[in-house]
Amino acid sequence: MLRKENRIRLKKEFDQVFKGGSSFYNKKFGVKILKTESNISRLGIIVNKKVSKKAVERNRIKRIIRDFFKNEIENLKLGRDIVIIVFPEELNKKKAEIEKDLAIILNKIKKQ
Secondary structure: OOOHHHEOOOHHHHHHHHHHOEEEEOOOEEEEEEEOOOOOOEEEEEEOOOOOOOHHHHHHHHHHHHHHHHHHHHHOOOOEEEEEEEOHHHOOOOHHHHHHHHHHHHHHHHHO
């Protein structure tokens, strides 16, 4: 599980990233990144009900993403707030396929 200090949880924190962050999108994910003064990087995940009406399926995707970033958080630049928006393309994929898509996103995040 991703440590508490590495998670974005409050609505106002999500709003700050959406308001001031840079973004990029593909068919599978949307990503918003905000540079902060903090010395830690944090992650927030949004899986809308349009992806799936079942909470079990939405939470499964969130767990996979958190697990992936738990292992990769040290490789990110410090002071980044990252929000990942999941699109319906990722719903029925296996864990390995989702992690492959996340690796592509991570490479783009590292460049910013």
